[in-house]
Amino acid sequence: MQVEVRGLDAGYGPVPVLTGLDLTIPSGALAAVLGQSGSGKTTLLRALAGFLRPTAGTIHFGERLVVGPGTFVPPEKRKVGIVPQEGALFPHLDVTDNVAFGLPRGSQARVDEVLDLVGMRDFAHARPHDLSGGQQQRIALARALAPEPDVVLLDEPFTALDANLRQRLRAEVRDVLREVGTTAILVTHDQEEALSTADLVAVMRDGRLVQVGTPLEVYDAPADLGVARFVGEAVELPARAVGGDLVACPLGDVPVRGAVQGEAVVILRPEQLVLSCPVAVTDAQDTPQPGRGVVREASYHGHDSLVRVELADGSVVPVRVPGGTPPPLPGDEVVVGVTGSGRVYPV
């Protein structure tokens, strides 16, 4: 079911947290609302769930108006499922009763069905305190899905889990949501989680949406410098337009997308940078080779190494060297090259 938010104002005190927020999530999509704490993403989720009464604007679930002038559908009538942080399972009920909480009496078949869906059928009679964190989240998802809600809201559901489990559970939850086909909105501050899980990423800052797009669009073509920094590690270099689609920067002339004039900042991702050995210098050359620098620091991570190179102009850039090749040592002379194109922003 399509979720459509128009001109939404919402907040807790006299100062609104959200102002004039517009967002459309197509039916069946898994959307991530990505933002730092204080960006208003949780306020948006609470407004969608009906825990918070917006001061202006409308929310439609499909054709159904749930928030609008004179309309406020309470949470119990909205048909939203919610998966809170750490699951918030009812501690006094066992797994079956938790999942059956939103169902009419005698819905055992549906309980079994959703427990199968999340692979927890064997735990039907366990108590919440006997489950691990990941299992609790699976049950919380089953409980939310059981009454076949129009929209599922996930409030940072993986934050409390350790890194390995987090990745596995993300993939699992995404598969379950795809299978069910429910529109889902995942609220998170973790850019990796948003990019790897969602079909659509909505980046929030200061109560506004600054960019909505596919994970690729958001990572590859960030709307502004702030988004570029937030969605991944960014290499920022001073640049100057030199005509065509090129800018001159400490790494030489780099192809860019986006209109640019005069002074600017170019953004590259560390994986776009490659190291090579410096070419033998000929006496005739009077300009230094672009991208030439000295390794200042190298840290080995197994799958890759992160090498920090100090360029001629004194700026330091991080470069990822794939694992398997020994990283250069501090003090080595190297040349940093660029693959693909960068993104420019006005200074």
Place this chain on the structure above:
Amino acid sequence: MTYTVPAARERVSQPKRFLGSPPRLLFVAGAVTATVSLIPLAYLVVRVAEAGLARIIDVLLRPRTLETVATSVSLVVVVVSACLVIGIPTAWMLARSTVPLRAMWVVLVALPLAIPSYVAAYAWLAQFPSMSGFWAAALILTLVSTPYVVLPVTASFRSSDPALEEVARSLGRGPLRAFLTTTLPQAWPAAAGGALLVALYVLSDFGAVALLRVDAFTRVIYASYRASFDRVSAAVLALVLVGLAALLVLAERRIRGRTRRWRVATGTQRTAAPVRLSPLQTVGALAWLTALTALALGVPLVSLILRMLEGSRSPLSWTELASAALTSIGVATAGAVLAVLLALPVGILAARYRTRGVRTIETASYSGHALPAVVIGLSLVFLTLSVFPAAYQTVFVLAFAYAVLFLPKAIGATRSATASVSPVLEQTARTLGRGPLRAWSSTTLRLTLPGIAAGGLLVLLTAMKELPATLMLRPTGLDTLATELWSRTEIAAYGAAAPYAIALVVLAAVPAWLLSRTMLASSDA
């Protein structure tokens, strides 16, 4: 975002696992405490056994015995139900609604803890002299023991995870049903624990039932002891009372154990936004809280002040009041010192070593919990009369009774103080060349002394307002604040009793304040 597990407490008590079995001398000292605290109960059992089975059955089947059981049990049921019915909505208002001045109301609702039941009964009697009987006692006991339900349930409502109610809302339940199906069931262990404390309080209360002439266990036992020709029946009734009290203590322990298992997730906690009351609801809530405070605090205090102002026919003798206060302090101090000394080995053992023997010692030393003061008084009267006649009605026996009665408080203080000091300090002192006793006294004792002293002070203050055991065991001519209030109230000299009542309320305020703090923290932990 959910509950916080009492992690700190558990972490603190962990090192004891690495300490192995306790030093022999300490264990022996603990065993002595356990034995000593079991003396009253054991002697009672011996006396009853001597009477023979036929006699016991005869006493048990007497109509009067059955009536007593019926009266006590009904009183417990009525008071506990009333406390729950009054306490749970009150707790909800204090924890989850926008009723104005919530912090002030929490204090006002907790304050009746500072009014001993016999002081409350005296105050009501002084205002309404015709009050007596079952329902009068039920009213007064309800008013003084409602805080035992309100405070822990308030704490539970405060700490319950608002996400649970929100999830219930999104699963199709309205606000009231969401509360009833998620938050309320979680408060149930807190409410049940509080209800059992109320039950124990009502069952062992002597002052209110005696002043209002209700033939509950404690009054009947006291009366048959006074009549002195029927000591076997007093002893048998006392054992039945102990049995009932022990059941309540065991039930309370089991509930406390289960509460811990009801906490699921860990992490930071979000507090629930209070429910906004409409103006009409606000007025209703304020009226409810005002009425409760007026009955539980207003009536007793106004009555005390009026009696004080009216004065009595004979002018207040300050020397008598001062002498009663000094006597109370003297006897209670003796009891507190004895309790602390007895508690020391048990508290250390319980904090540091978890062997089966230690657990047995701890349980036995806690027997004072299940022994109403009337029972301890009765047993020690028998014991001194037949075994140590020289000790009969001496200060020593009275101090001993206080020590056994309030030993659990002293042990609790010693135990938690010791558990909060790492045993590594003591071990380090040993490696620096000190013997076990000097290592302990120069490290752990120094650090735990404030906690132990606070426990002793708590015993002292509680013992000063003790009534039934004091009445039964005091030397002739020894008058404490409590017995002076009692004897004046018995002859309806309400004006003359007022200064003693006020002194007792002031004294009781300190332990009441400590108790309300622990109860409010109990579910937050």
